[in-house]
Structure formats: C-alpha cells, structure tokens
Amino acid sequence: MASASTLPGPAIQASKAALNAALAENEIKTSKNGDAPLEDGEIQEVDMQAQAENIRTVFNDAKNFNVKHPLYSPWTLWFDSPVTKGRNLPQTPMSSFPQTPLPQTPGGLAAQGWMEDIKRVISFDSVEEFWGLYNNIVAPSQLPQKANYYLFKEGIIPAWEDEANKNGGKWSIQLPKDKNRSNIDKMWLYTMLAAIGETCDPLLAEADQDQPSSLITGVIVSTRPQFYRLSIWTRTAPIGSGQADDDKLRERIEAIGRHFKMSVLGYNEGQKLAGPLATEVEFLSHKDSEKKGKQAKKIVV
The missing domain is CATH 3.30.760.10 (RNA Cap, Translation Initiation Factor Eif4e)
Structure with a gap:
C-alpha cells in the first residue's frame, strides 16, 4: 500500500484535518484543581496517553472505529x-x-x-x-x-x-x-x-x-x-x-x-x-x- 506521503496534497490535508478533529473530540481536560474550571491564565494539561487510547482506526477494530481518513x-x-x-x-x-x-x-x-x-x-x-x-x-x-x-x-x-x-x-x-x-x-x-x-x-x-x-x-x-x-x-x-x-x-x-x-x-x-x-x-x-x-x-x- 502506498504511504500517506504519496497522496496528493489535498488528500494529505484532509487526512490531517480528520485526525485533528478526532483528537479534539476525545480530548481529556485536566488541571491542577482536578475537575474544577480553569482559572484565567491557567495552562491546560492534556493526557496524551488517554487520548491515544480513545482513538480507534480500522486497523484496531474493523467494525467499531471512530477515526476516518478521507480519500x-x-x-x-x-x-x-x-x-x-x-x-x-x-x-x-x-x-x-x-x-x-x-x-x-x-x-x-x-x-x-x-x-x-x-x-x-x-x-x-x-x-x-x-x-x-x-x-x-x-x-x-x-x-x-x-x-x-x-x-x-x-x-x-x-x-x-x-x-x-x-x-x-x-x-x-x-x-x-x-x-x-x-x-x-x-x-x-x-x-x-x-x-x-x-x-x-x-x-x-x-x-x-x-x-x-x-x-x-x-x-x-x-x-x-x-x-x-x-x-x-x-x-x-x-x-x-x-x-x-x-x-x-x-x-x-x-x-x-x-x-x-x-x-x-x-x-x-x-x-x-x-x-x-x-x-x-x-x-x-x-x-x-x-x-x-x-x-x-x-x-x-
């Protein structure tokens, strides 16, 4: 199968946009105050491991996937x-x-x-x-x-x-x-x-x-x-x-x-x-x- 780098530019951009959207949807927000709202100037921390665990592609599950890469x-x-x-x-x-x-x-x-x-x-x-x-x-x-x-x-x-x-x-x-x-x-x-x-x-x-x-x-x-x-x-x-x-x-x-x-x-x-x-x-x-x-x-x- 051809690597993603061989796809035309618009296809690569579409794939990146789809992945970024999926990451945003599955984002788990944490802060120093636990579930409390972030205060002004407070930096949000993101649990990347939890994000990765929530992403399922067709390679993880042929029927139940939540990320799509547009053609x-x-x-x-x-x-x-x-x-x-x-x-x-x-x-x-x-x-x-x-x-x-x-x-x-x-x-x-x-x-x-x-x-x-x-x-x-x-x-x-x-x-x-x-x-x-x-x-x-x-x-x-x-x-x-x-x-x-x-x-x-x-x-x-x-x-x-x-x-x-x-x-x-x-x-x-x-x-x-x-x-x-x-x-x-x-x-x-x-x-x-x-x-x-x-x-x-x-x-x-x-x-x-x-x-x-x-x-x-x-x-x-x-x-x-x-x-x-x-x-x-x-x-x-x-x-x-x-x-x-x-x-x-x-x-x-x-x-x-x-x-x-x-x-x-x-x-x-x-x-x-x-x-x-x-x-x-x-x-x-x-x-x-x-x-x-x-x-x-x-x-x-």
Missing part, C-alpha cells in the same frame, strides 16, 4: 455475475445514484440493458470504509466464472458510453487462472489501493502546484473460465496524431502502464508476460477496442 475522491463498487442477472437483489436504486445519462444510440441503449444486471454494492470516501468493505466481500479467486468487480469514481458508470469514459481507454493484463489463483487477490487489492490512493497516475505525485486532474476513472477485475483480467480505465487516450499535446498524453499514459506493471503487479520492466492465455500489460482506447484485426493500435509496456 481524495469518493468511489463506488459495482458487481455482476451470471447468478445476479435478471434477479432483483437488494441494492441502492439506480435512480438515487448521480450519473450522466447514456446516449440514445445503439451502443448507449445496449449499455443501458447491460446496466440493468450490474449491481451497485456501496459507495465510500474514507480509508476506513474501504477496509470495512474489503473485509466483507468475496475475493476474486472465489468468485464464480464470468463475474466482475468494478471500482469506479462516484458518479461514473463502468461503461464505455459514460461521458467520463467515452474518449478514454484501458490498461489491462490477462493472466491464466491455474497459475495465478494464489496471486489474483493480492493483485486486485494492490490495484484498488493504487486507484483510491491516486498513485496510478505518477504525474499526480510529481506535481507540487497546479495539480492536473487524474486520468483514472476506475479499475476492474474479471474472472473467466480460464483466465483473470485486471484493467485500469482512463478518461482520455492518445490518438496518434503526432501533435505535441498527443505525444505528451501518450507519455503520461505509458507512465501509468509502467506503474501498473511494476509497482502494482510486481513485474520487472522488461519482463515478457505473453503466452498461452496470457497477455502483456496492454493499452487500448475504447474506440479501438471496438475494431477488429490490425486496425486496433495497442501500447505495450
């Missing part, structure tokens, strides 16, 4: 599998979730039909809530075939047609199931932590001021009969125009891919991963994903 952005977990399709499972009504309407095109209408089967699990905006969620969901290695977890920033639907995704693409890797059953849970956890910690996009950690917006919209893990697939979705994708702005975007996209491969998944930079049922860490724009054959332009790290 830079709120996130929503979605889920679908063959066993949920067509079933009226308990969930938050889609109508109560803020979202961009999908276009009334054949693709948009198809996505709307698909969204009827996907289940919104929960939204969260703190480190503690994330761990509370993670500790109470089924691990990818235990999911049924053709199941998917989608972790996306709140307000973004995990569909190509969403306004935040339509001009973007995805980094993905496909891993044979029999060789990676013991690794997929850790890989998915690290992928989620990189997303909510805003470390997927290295440019964010390097920027001191005038911080750019994150390119990351969400991450996905999919289980299939013979393989697992992990993906990181981006808001934009290079188009190969040769223009300076497009070349700069490609460099940034490639940096995300290298971080995904090495820092998140744990592979070496030059390590070759392709093989039976396996792919390299590859990027495709969503528009190119719809193309067949050699027209699709992949970026590989």
Whole structure:
C-alpha cells in the first residue's frame, strides 16, 4: 500500500484535518484543581496517553472505529455475475445514484440493458470504509466464472458510453487462472489501493502546484473460465496524431502502464508476460477496442 506521503496534497490535508478533529473530540481536560474550571491564565494539561487510547482506526477494530481518513475522491463498487442477472437483489436504486445519462444510440441503449444486471454494492470516501468493505466481500479467486468487480469514481458508470469514459481507454493484463489463483487477490487489492490512493497516475505525485486532474476513472477485475483480467480505465487516450499535446498524453499514459506493471503487479520492466492465455500489460482506447484485426493500435509496456 502506498504511504500517506504519496497522496496528493489535498488528500494529505484532509487526512490531517480528520485526525485533528478526532483528537479534539476525545480530548481529556485536566488541571491542577482536578475537575474544577480553569482559572484565567491557567495552562491546560492534556493526557496524551488517554487520548491515544480513545482513538480507534480500522486497523484496531474493523467494525467499531471512530477515526476516518478521507480519500481524495469518493468511489463506488459495482458487481455482476451470471447468478445476479435478471434477479432483483437488494441494492441502492439506480435512480438515487448521480450519473450522466447514456446516449440514445445503439451502443448507449445496449449499455443501458447491460446496466440493468450490474449491481451497485456501496459507495465510500474514507480509508476506513474501504477496509470495512474489503473485509466483507468475496475475493476474486472465489468468485464464480464470468463475474466482475468494478471500482469506479462516484458518479461514473463502468461503461464505455459514460461521458467520463467515452474518449478514454484501458490498461489491462490477462493472466491464466491455474497459475495465478494464489496471486489474483493480492493483485486486485494492490490495484484498488493504487486507484483510491491516486498513485496510478505518477504525474499526480510529481506535481507540487497546479495539480492536473487524474486520468483514472476506475479499475476492474474479471474472472473467466480460464483466465483473470485486471484493467485500469482512463478518461482520455492518445490518438496518434503526432501533435505535441498527443505525444505528451501518450507519455503520461505509458507512465501509468509502467506503474501498473511494476509497482502494482510486481513485474520487472522488461519482463515478457505473453503466452498461452496470457497477455502483456496492454493499452487500448475504447474506440479501438471496438475494431477488429490490425486496425486496433495497442501500447505495450
């Protein structure tokens, strides 16, 4: 998991504010006169040991914690599998979730039909809530075939047609199931932590001021009969125009891919991963994903 120092500045400040507020709420006031009110000019003494004992984070108690560390952005977990399709499972009504309407095109209408089967699990905006969620969901290695977890920033639907995704693409890797059953849970956890910690996009950690917006919209893990697939979705994708702005975007996209491969998944930079049922860490724009054959332009790290 990334250390707090790698979070963007606003996230660090929010975390400090939350901790300071918790300390203030749990402050135990003492004075020379015991419980008597402090007199003018009298210095208040604070029992730091008692304060520390009253603070409980998710690491102390996964269910009963009283300190929350805000994330830079709120996130929503979605889920679908063959066993949920067509079933009226308990969930938050889609109508109560803020979202961009999908276009009334054949693709948009198809996505709307698909969204009827996907289940919104929960939204969260703190480190503690994330761990509370993670500790109470089924691990990818235990999911049924053709199941998917989608972790996306709140307000973004995990569909190509969403306004935040339509001009973007995805980094993905496909891993044979029999060789990676013991690794997929850790890989998915690290992928989620990189997303909510805003470390997927290295440019964010390097920027001191005038911080750019994150390119990351969400991450996905999919289980299939013979393989697992992990993906990181981006808001934009290079188009190969040769223009300076497009070349700069490609460099940034490639940096995300290298971080995904090495820092998140744990592979070496030059390590070759392709093989039976396996792919390299590859990027495709969503528009190119719809193309067949050699027209699709992949970026590989």
